Amino acid sequence: MKNDIILAGVGGQGILSIAAIIGYAAVQSNLYLKQAEVHGMSQRGGDVQSHLRLSSKEISSDLIPFGKADMIISVEPMESLRYLPYLSENGWLITNTEPFVNIPDYPPLQKVMDEIKKCPRHVAFDAGKVAEELGSKKAANVVILGAASPFLDIPFSLLEDAVSFLFGKKGEDLVNMNLDALRAGRELANEQMH
Template identity: 40%
Template sequence: MNGARIHGIVLSGVGGQGVLSMAQIVLEALRRSGFHALQSEIHGMSQRGGSVHAQVCYADQPISSPLIDDGCADLLIALEPLEALRYVPMLRISGHLVVAEDPIADMEGYPPLEDVHAALRAVRGSHLLDTEALARKLAHKQAGGMALLGMASRFLPVAESLWQEVIAQRFAAKGEKVTAKNLEAFEAGRNLIGEGVGA
């Protein structure tokens, strides 16, 4: 690598939230932007409700492993707030956290949500999104994940047009309406983060 910087992204959530789909979109967008990029295997329980996380690494030169050490991730995208807390130790001090406020709280012993939110807001570089409110606003039940990706896109060196291209191709088989809704959600999330704040 000759000392070239390897950038790391951690994606976390629970089974059924689309962590794998999001990781694949990120990977493809980075590759089309000219980076060498690798994705780890999805770790965790993929059935609905089980903890799931993936890692994506990218660099200007070839890389041999997609695994990220604690304190080395540049970006954490979390579809569930308690899962976000689980992986916060992986973030570098200058990293960014993009996280859904809305919990999958059907597990025993889930801590008070206000405590989880307070802990997340205390993380430097954290950006919380009320995904349920956004989904209602856009009349798109699954808008949350794509909106989070839109927010996260501000911290990745990928052109907006290229994101749109990858997302459109990802959802093309589901029809124009579904594709348009996902692009709308991505754009809504992207607009929540100001320009010029990237990694």
């Protein structure tokens, strides 16, 4: 078993939380894991990515080779396209469609969507809206993780456990809201896949 995942977004959008949830679940599954993060200057509103690798065998490189990623999980639509050279032929692109505009030359959203749709295997929806309906827009990253969950070789219940554990300190309400976000994302992905 091997899952090579590129996590993409803009500094501050919570991709490291996604990585932490998957990472916790992977450790519970006794999988090998490597996860390369970006710290420092780029975190200030710049594009950020994380290479997350899970495997039942020892993992060599901290970086995923080009053309070998099984999926790109992105919390921002334009950022999902930045890492296309990493995606394998049969890879999935799972992305939020709500743009994060902090640059003057952000392209028209429709054109970004057209590019995303060119990708033969993709799941794309407005995760911010879904999260907002559930109680907090900040849970958009967990919604996207839910949407990626059908493609992960980790039992869904372990992802739920990880969410409960990692948000546990912040109180029961927040745990339940994030669990709802995770499940809502998964349902939407299942709908789009069929």
